[in-house]
Each structure stands twice: as C-alpha cells, then as structure tokens.
Amino acid sequence: MARIAYLECTKCGARISADQAQTVCPKDGGVLYVRYDLAALKRSFTAASLFGRTPTMWRYAEVLPEAEPVSLGEGFTPMLPSREFPNVYIKDEGLNPTGSFKARGMSAAVTMAKAYGLKKLAAPSAGNAGSALAAYAAAAGIEAHLFMPTDVPLANRVECESYGACVTLVDGLISDCARMLAERKEKEGWFDVSTLKEPFRAEGKKTMGYEVAEQLGWRMPQGIIYPTGGGVGLIGMWKAFDELEQLGWIGSERPQMVSVQAAGCAPIVKAWDEGKASSEFWPDAATLAAGLRVPKAYGDYLILDILKKSGGIALAVTDEEIMDALRHWGRVEGIFAAPEGAAALAAYRKLRAREFFGPDDTVVLFNTGSGLKYLDVIEKQKQPRPAPRQIGGIIGPY
Numbered sequence: 001m002a003r004i005a006y007l008e009c010t011k012c013g014a015r016i017s018a019d020q021a022q023t024v025c026p027k028d029g030g031v032l033y034v035r036y037d038l039a040a041l042k043r044s045f046t047a048a049s050l051f052g053r054t055p056t057m058w059r060y061a062e063v064l065p066e067a068e069p070v071s072l073g074e075g076f077t078p079m080l081p082s083r084e085f086p087n088v089y090i091k092d093e094g095l096n097p098t099g100s101f102k103a104r105g106m107s108a109a110v111t112m113a114k115a116y117g118l119k120k121l122a123a124p125s126a127g128n129a130g131s132a133l134a135a136y137a138a139a140a141g142i143e144a145h146l147f148m149p150t151d152v153p154l155a156n157r158v159e160c161e162s163y164g165a166c167v168t169l170v171d172g173l174i175s176d177c178a179r180m181l182a183e184r185k186e187k188e189g190w191f192d193v194s195t196l197k198e199p200f201r202a203e204g205k206k207t208m209g210y211e212v213a214e215q216l217g218w219r220m221p222q223g224i225i226y227p228t229g230g231g232v233g234l235i236g237m238w239k240a241f242d243e244l245e246q247l248g249w250i251g252s253e254r255p256q257m258v259s260v261q262a263a264g265c266a267p268i269v270k271a272w273d274e275g276k277a278s279s280e281f282w283p284d285a286a287t288l289a290a291g292l293r294v295p296k297a298y299g300d301y302l303i304l305d306i307l308k309k310s311g312g313i314a315l316a317v318t319d320e321e322i323m324d325a326l327r328h329w330g331r332v333e334g335i336f337a338a339p340e341g342a343a344a345l346a347a348y349r350k351l352r353a354r355e356f357f358g359p360d361d362t363v364v365l366f367n368t369g370s371g372l373k374y375l376d377v378i379e380k381q382k383q384p385r386p387a388p389r390q391i392g393g394i395i396g397p398y
C-alpha cells in the first residue's frame with residue numbers, strides 16, 4: 001500500500017505490512033498504528049499546501065492512506081467559539097454525514113476495505129458507528145452487517161436499515177454484540193471493523209486533531225474534553241499531534257486530554273482514579289448516552305497512557321448532568337448536542353469549578369454527535385411540567 005510505511009503494534013512495536021488487510025497484532029493483540037515516512041513528507045508537505053483544498057478530512061491526504069476515498073463530505077466541521085465561556089470552543093461533529101464523528105473513522109476504514117477488495121464488513125455498535133458503517137458501505141457497494149443493542153436509539157436502527165445494512169438487534173450491551181459478531185464472522189466471511197480492531201478508523205478520527213490545530217492557527221489548546229467510549233478519537237488526536245510535531249507544524253506542546261464518561265459506565269475513570277494502566281470490565285453499564293456505554297475499551301491502555309502523558313484527567317458525569325448540559329447548550333449556544341457531546345460541557349463545568357481549567361485557558365469541547373439522532377431518548381427524559389394551578393379563574397403555571 002503506497003504511502004503507508006508499515007503498521008506498528010502499540011504493545012510490542014512489531015512492524016507489519018499494510019499490503020493486506022490487517023486487524024490487530026498477531027502476537028499480542030495490540031492495536032496497530034499506521035506509520036508514514038514523515039521525515040520524507042516534511043520536505044514537501046507544509047501547512048501552506050492545505051490552502052484551497054477540499055473542506056473535508058481528506059484535505060490531509062498525505063497523512064492518510066493512498067486510496068480513492070469513499071467520501072460523503074466528512075470532516076472539517078465548525079469550531080464554534082462558545083457564547084457563554086470566553087476561550088472555549090465547541091467542535092461540532094454533529095454536522096458530519098450520518099450526524100456524528102463516526103463518519104470520519106468509517107470513511108477511512110471503508111476506503112481501505114474497498115482498496116483491499118473486501119466485500120463484507122461487520123461491526124458491533126452502540127448506534128452511530130453502525131449508521132456510519134452502513135452509509136459508507138452503501139457508498140462503496142460493500143455489505144454491512146451490524147450488531148446493535150435492542151435499545152439502540154431509534155434513528156440509528158432506521159438509518160442503518162435505510163442504507164440497506166443487515167441489522168441484528170442483541171438483547172444486551174455492545175460487548176454482547178461484539179461476542180456474537182466474533183462467533184459468526186469466520187463462517188460468514190465478514191471482515192471485523194470493530195473499534196481499534198482494524199487500523200484505519202483511528203486514522204480517520206485523527207483528522208480531528210489536525211483540524212483542531214489548523215482551526216486554532218496551528219496553536220495547541222490548553223485542554224480537549226472528549227466523551228470517551230472506545231476512545232478512538234482521543235487516541236487518534238494524540239497520534240495526530242505527534243505527527244504534526246514530526247512534520248514541524250507544531251512544537252512539543254500538547255493539550256491536557258480529558259476523558260469524560262457517564263457515571264453509570266466509567267471504567268476509564270475508575271482505572272484512572274486507581275492509577276492503573278488498564279481498565280476492568282464495568283458490570284451493569286447503564287447510561288442514556290448510548291455511545292458511552294462501553295464496559296471495556298479495547299484500547300484502554302492507550303487512553304490511560306495519553307491522559308497521563310498529557311497531564312489530563314478522567315472524570316464522570318451523571319445522566320442528570322448530561323441532560324441539563326444538553327438543554328443548556330441548546331438554549332445558550334443554539335447547538336442541539338448528542339448526550340455524549342453534552343457530557344463534555346458537564347465535564348467542563350466541573351473542571352472549572354475545581355480550577356483544573358481557568359477562564360483564560362483555551363479549551364475545546366467535542367460535541368461528538370447531533371441531538372437529532374436521539375429524539376426518542378431525549379423525549380423520554382422530558383421533565384414533568386408543573387401541574388397548572390387555578391387561582392380565581394386564571395389558569396397557569398407561574
């Protein structure tokens with residue numbers, strides 16, 4: 001595969017060829033990173049060369065696999081200055097095709113699947129990854145087989161079916177979906193594009209890091225708050241910053257990376273608080289933020305390492321705090337966020353109260369998806385209105 005130098009195991013450092021489709025390190029199951037010859041690229045690929053390029057994630061083509069992109073216009077989403085907090089920016093990923101940042105990863109993964117000649121892709125999904133895979137597979141003329149929990153947001157299921165994907169609803173969590181997929185994939189001839197079990201979804205998501213840097217004028221923010229399930233975006237952005245430094249576009253400065261999880265499923269927060277290098281399976285995971293209901297992230301060791309290296313933190317917010325933040329963003333910023341994205345605002349509020357971030361710190365909050373994908377979930381959470389009171393013939397809540 002031209003342009004890719006090799007794939008590198010994040011556990012043992014083994015170098016693996018990208019000439020055929022790969023999953024994880026055959027020796028130890030480690031996540032594989034795509035490596036390029038950045039020293040050679042540095043000579044010709046400059047920030048100025050981006051001028052006038054397509055406003056999609058494929059504007060960073062030199063640091064993406066060399067293949068005909070399967071694109072629906074993903075990436076280069078707005079970086080909106082907050083109307084409420086000076087120095088805070090909201091990276092609005094809800095404007096991506098299929099309404100979430102999952103479009104980036106699936107655009108890259110399906111691009112490569114097509115280049116490798118794969119015909120059948122499969123993934124477990126909390127919802128949005130399924131929608132994205134279904135859409136990009138349709139655009140590429142490839143079969144998509146999705147395993148999603150029965151209580152997946154309605155929009156995701158309807159959307160996947162509309163793209164012609166084969167959807168199996170599983171009475172359980174995303175971990176149960178993954179198990180069911182693993183049992184069937186060999187017999188069915190499916191290629192597994194589960195989170196971090198193939199190398200290219202992270203490549204797509206790393207473009208968020210390139211965009212944060214470009215949209216802030218090649219300056220690193222003080223902090224990035226990222227709603228973390230499998231953590232691919234956080235891992236991808238950190239990889240992007242290392243690449244940007246090797247390209248000479250930024251220096252050694254890095255943002256403090258913050259993982260926010262839901263209190264009902266916070267394995268990374270627990271591991272972080274206990275000073276551990278990997279997480280344990282979170283039993284009875286429950287949160288209305290479907291994308292954060294990941295009881296054990298495959299790349300947990302990478303997430304925890306990044307939090308540590310960046311001087312960041314992991315913290316949990318409750319579903320009530322998420323819903324309050326979601327309504328608040330809607331009213332104050334005009335942004336209808338996914339519950340996962342709203343968790344970033346809830347986390348920012350807590351980190352300001354704790355003085356982890358100060359008012360002068362530039363902080364980027366990731367709204368990872370659109371609230372429009374969660375109408376059923378949000379409607380269910382509606383606060384009961386106060387009963388009308390009748391006073392002297394006049395009716396009303398006052």
Ligand SMILES: Cc1ncc(COP(=O)(O)O)c(C=O)c1O
Pocket residue numbers: 100102126127128129195227228229230231232233234290291292338340341368369370
């Ligand atoms: C809207 C949204 N935000 C965040 C996440 C978590 O993403 P990641 O697995 O990259 O941590 C998901 C995953 O499904 C999601 O759909």
Ligand SMILES: [Zn+2]
Pocket residue numbers: 009010011012013014025026027028029030
């Ligand atoms: Zn390895």
